[in-house]
Amino acid sequence: METGNKLQRNAFALAVISGCVLIILLAQFKVINLYIQSVIMFMGINIMISTSLNLVNGNMGEFSCGHAAFLCVGAYVSSITSVLIMAPNDITGAPFLPPELAVLVFPISVFVGGVVAALAGILVALPSFKTRGDYLAIITIAVNYMVISGIENLSVVGGPRGFMGMKKVVKSMYELADIPWMMIFVALGTIFCVLIIRRYVSSTYGKGVNAICQDEIAAEIMSVNTNKVKLVTFMLSSGLCGMAGGLFAHVVGYVNPQSFNILKSTEAMVMVYLGGMGSLSGAVISAVFFTFLLELLRPLQILKWVIIPFTLVLLMQFRPEGIMGNKELTDVFPKLRKYCRFK
Amino acid sequence: MKRFLKRTALAAAVMVLAAFMLTGCGSEDENVIKIGFNIPLTGDIPKVGESSKFAAEMLLEDINSQGGVTVGGKQYKLQFLYEDNESKAESAVNVALKLIDQDGVVAIIGPNSSKQAVPAGGTANENETPMISPWSTNPDTTKDRPWVFRAAFLDPFQGPVAVNFAAKTFGAQTAAVIFDISNDYSKGLAEIFRQEWEKKMGPGSVVAFESHGTKDQDFSAQLTTIIGASPDFIFVPNNYNQVALIVKQAHDLGWQGPFMGSDAWGSAELMQLCGDDCKGQHFSTHYAAAGAKGDTKVFIERYNEKYGYTPDDVAALTWDAARLVLQAIESLDQWPSERSAQRAAIKDALGQIDEFAGVTGTMKFDDQGDPIKCAVVVRISDQGAFEFAESVCP
Structure with missing residues (x-):
């Protein structure tokens, strides 16, 4: 009985994992072509971006409009790390390590990108101790601009010309074994990100985050260390986004500061508000839906930019709380509760 | 019942979307x-x-x-x-x-x-x-x-074209540059130009080297510095929409000298945005439409x-x-x-x-x-057409 229940409770997780394995197998045996694979990878990356922003904008109720800054930091740091170690380049010359180790170095470099992005998150977290709402929103936009102009003026990493060489690292992974490495890493990154956020939101810290969202002063009185909770939340959010940036850079094979401007931040915000504030499953669903819709409507060319904003207007008119509101999948379909828990 | 309808509608929407995705795969025609x-x-x-x-x-x-x-x-x-x-x-x-x-x-x-x-x-x-x-x-x-x-053609070729043409046609000794720092094209070309000009005219002959951002609308600070340094001409390797603003604002600030541009000027929209201010200016580009x-x-x-x-x-x-x-x-x-x-x-x-x-x-x-x-240098005529001025070959 006990094992049966356990199996049932984990059924959803098993379904997700087997779904990922299925996609990887389909990619391996060339059932789905490279284009569809690439769309699926961008879906995974967008899930990481939207769930990590949801932590701040949804769960904590702050208003961060500069999420792309952390994507940028993560993308650049992980690209530079992996290229410096694994590929011939202008700065250190020959690679330090043999190409066989790319499989190990790549995830490490993505992780390093995440860590540095988390440190960059302090830039937003510290001002958030004193301000919130619209004022913090302006600070986050400022951080976005600071990061972009900083990189544009660093000619060591190419300035506005952008930085490349990551494809060599990715290529040496494929030379080691011909399996869809990037798909595997994106899947791992996505699962890691969603899992961490789920654990975090349901932890004591997560309760503090929700308390700050409801009423910061009351939370402070109820002995929530608001500054600490904010610092950790901002750092976690930007760190996970930085990891998404690292994956993004290696999938595209080229980074350029203007790819991470305010428009990218807006895209992230659209995904969060589309999914519903504070809903983890909503953020995942909306990231998948949004990426899919963008690709699907590509043949419509200019009309696409009439249809997508119009869809958003309609959605906000008839369902202002977003696809999921602040509910999780288990709240909408209570029967699912038998198979998984989101909170 | 309502719930059932909602779910059915959702399922139908998903299926329609999926069908859309698949329509891309048509049959192959060998001819x-x-x-x-x-x-x-x-x-x-x-x-x-x-x-x-x-x-x-x-x-x-x-x-x-x-x-x-x-x-x-x-x-x-x-x-x-x-x-x-x-x-x-x-x-x-x-x-x-x-x-x-x-x-x-x-x-x-x-x-x-x-x-x-x-x-x-x-x-x-x-x-x-x-x-x-x-x-x-x-x-x-x-x-x-x-x-x-x-x-x-590449920027390392286009830069010297602008340098040689300006030196010869304007009889210029000193130059000033205004460029878009967020635009890799603009920044790259500006740097190549400075390098080539100083090689030709000696160090310090680029008297002002000013940058701005992509979304900037007001260039008066940079232009005041440039005009203060009194160069013989201003090199503007920018996109046409910025060119229109820069040229107009420079004229408002009293600049009478010539401008030299790059191939990003050559848009059909330049003359609509810039009007009379751009007439008589030169830029290097891929081909000249007037007089072809x-x-x-x-x-x-x-x-x-x-x-x-x-x-x-x-x-x-x-x-x-x-x-x-x-x-x-x-x-x-x-x-x-x-x-x-x-x-x-x-x-x-x-x-x-x-x-x-x-x-x-x-x-x-x-x-x-x-x-x-080859590259061509184009003069913007008084009718606003891009006229052939000179051809430069590698």
């Missing part, structure tokens, strides 16, 4: 040659995408009305597929993959800006599909990529008649890029049946082209897939 266009139809520079598309449409009509392309005695119909890359790097990669893997094109034209051409070039090279970028000037687009070519002769003249007149405006350099370069691919195809003895063989044959044929007479001048490719071709 059709497909070429893909990876162009920015929306985003920052939609006019560039539109020019590319218009030029391509015109070429397609020409070829198909004659029955198609002839390879090895057999005629094949042409099909052009236009995909929008939204002027974004990641979209350009997706579009390239879609064209290569889903649509099965034999060659790709585009993307136009380097921001998209560098990553898309990598994708095309990896998947062994020939790609020609009409407009990209970043050396990385084609560097070490045997499958990637371009139709435009031969094929170029025919191209310009037909384009003008069809779409109602003089084609800009992107239109002309796209026309040339597409015709390069067609010439490569036509030079083959026979059209291979396998798609990978078709792509490889086109790549090899492109590299072997001895001389290609395009509307932007004659050219051929060097080892890196960059063209060897």
Whole structure:
């Protein structure tokens, strides 16, 4: 009985994992072509971006409009790390390590990108101790601009010309074994990100985050260390986004500061508000839906930019709380509760 | 009941979306040659995408009305597929993959800006599909990529053209530069120009080197510094929309001297935005529309008649890029049946082209897939037309 229940409770997780394995197998045996694979990878990356922003904008109720800054930091740091170690380049010359180790170095470099992005998150977290709402929103936009102009003026990493060489690292992974490495890493990154956020939101810290969202002063009185909770939340959010940036850079094979401007931040915000504030499953669903819709409507060319904003207007008119509101999948379909828990 | 309806509606919507996704996979026709266009139809520079598309449409009509392309005695119909890359790097990669893997094109034209051409070039090279970028000037687009070519000359060539022309025509000793620091094209060209000018005129002869951001509208601070340094002319390697503002504001601040521009000035929209202020200025570019002769003249007149405006350099370069691919195809003895063989044959044929007479001048490719071709310097006439002033060859 006990094992049966356990199996049932984990059924959803098993379904997700087997779904990922299925996609990887389909990619391996060339059932789905490279284009569809690439769309699926961008879906995974967008899930990481939207769930990590949801932590701040949804769960904590702050208003961060500069999420792309952390994507940028993560993308650049992980690209530079992996290229410096694994590929011939202008700065250190020959690679330090043999190409066989790319499989190990790549995830490490993505992780390093995440860590540095988390440190960059302090830039937003510290001002958030004193301000919130619209004022913090302006600070986050400022951080976005600071990061972009900083990189544009660093000619060591190419300035506005952008930085490349990551494809060599990715290529040496494929030379080691011909399996869809990037798909595997994106899947791992996505699962890691969603899992961490789920654990975090349901932890004591997560309760503090929700308390700050409801009423910061009351939370402070109820002995929530608001500054600490904010610092950790901002750092976690930007760190996970930085990891998404690292994956993004290696999938595209080229980074350029203007790819991470305010428009990218807006895209992230659209995904969060589309999914519903504070809903983890909503953020995942909306990231998948949004990426899919963008690709699907590509043949419509200019009309696409009439249809997508119009869809958003309609959605906000008839369902202002977003696809999921602040509910999780288990709240909408209570029967699912038998198979998984989101909170 | 309501709930049931809601869920059914949701399921139906999902199925319709999925059906949409699958309609892309049509049946293959052996008598059709497909070429893909990876162009920015929306985003920052939609006019560039539109020019590319218009030029391509015109070429397609020409070829198909004659029955198609002839390879090895057999005629094949042409099909052009236009995909929008939204002027974004990641979209350009997706579009390239879609064209290569889903649509099965034999060659790709585009993307136009380097921001998209560098990553898309990598994708095309990896998947062994020939790609020609009409407009990209970043050396990385084609560097070490045997499958990637371009139709435009590079900045290291364009910089000296501007330097020599300004020194000779304006009799200038000192120069000032204003450029867009967020735009790799503008920044790169500004740096090459400074280096070349100081090599020619001695250190310190570039008296002001001022930068601004992409979205800036007010350039008076930079222009005041420049005018204060009293250079003999101002070099403005900027996009046409900024050029209009910079030239106007400089005139408002009392600047009377000449401006020298680069190929990003050459848009059909420049004169609408800039008006009288730009008349009499010079810029280096790929071709001169006013006073053109031969094929170029025919191209310009037909384009003008069809779409109602003089084609800009992107239109002309796209026309040339597409015709390069067609010439490569036509030079083959026979059209291979396998798609990978078709792509490889086109790549090899492109590299072997001895001389290609395009509307932007004659050219051929060097080892890196960059063209060897002449640049022209254009004067903006009092009627607002781009008149030929001088031709500079490598």
